[in-house]
Amino acid sequence: SACSSKLALSQVHPMWQGPLAIPGGDRQSPIDIAERRSVFDPQLRPLKVQYDPRTSQQIWNNGYSFLVEYDDTTDKSTLKGGPLEDQFRLCQFHFHWGENNAWGSEHSIDRRLYPAELHIVHWNSDKYSLFEEAVMEDNGLAVIGVFLKIGKRHEGLQKLVDALPAVRHKDSLVEFTKFDPACLLPENIDDYWTYAGSLTTPPLTEAVTWLVMKQHIEVSHDQLAVFRSLLFTSAEEQVQRSMVNNFRVQQSLKGRTVRSSFS
């Protein structure tokens, strides 16, 4: 699928280390969302999610996270509504998590971190014809963020958890079909925060309209432990490093307003 170049961006290019490498730099992600400073916007419409499980293709380890990629050559799986003017096409979802259950999410709510965070990535197919194009534009992407909390076992997640040992090493990939990412959404997707931000891994482009769900989902301790069995490193490397703490440090708000869809 077009949504993520096969060249894994796992080698963090030295130039990305410095502050100068970040394009613009005034709408970077992730951020802390201070509930009381967010502004209720009654004009925000409900989100409309339409995913076709037949578009799911493969799961792979890109050296940052593991991602499930979808066929985004047609408008079969889409997101619209909310703050979005255009229709966005589903291209992949992935997670960020910690080495323990005390931290791991990229966003936080009033400084509260969660053990993990799901990102469902979509690109603006009304304005652009490829993900690679959209990723460079300020209205190019829409990412749904969902917090994961430790609790009861998540039945829908288990199919994904069972596939992880097959993608333990960086650049490993297996077929992964008939998976509906809607099963990973909380019951209520009408309550969310939205703000203008960026990718949280290279190329860090300021292309993302973020949609952070107020309601979290629950996964079991054992399910999240399997995420931590993944490796950042490829099979050939001498030293294997556990894939944990794959979140970016939080960025300054730089005057941005976070809007809420609920009062």
Ligand SMILES: NCCOCCOCCNC(=O)c1ccc(S(N)(=O)=O)cc1
């Ligand atoms: N030379 C750089 C050109 O890169 C073009 C395509 O980059 C694709 C790789 N990155 C992503 O797709 C990508 C997608 C989502 C997120 S996140 N964590 O912000 O949701 C971070 C990264």
Ligand SMILES: [Zn+2]
């Ligand atoms: Zn992410």
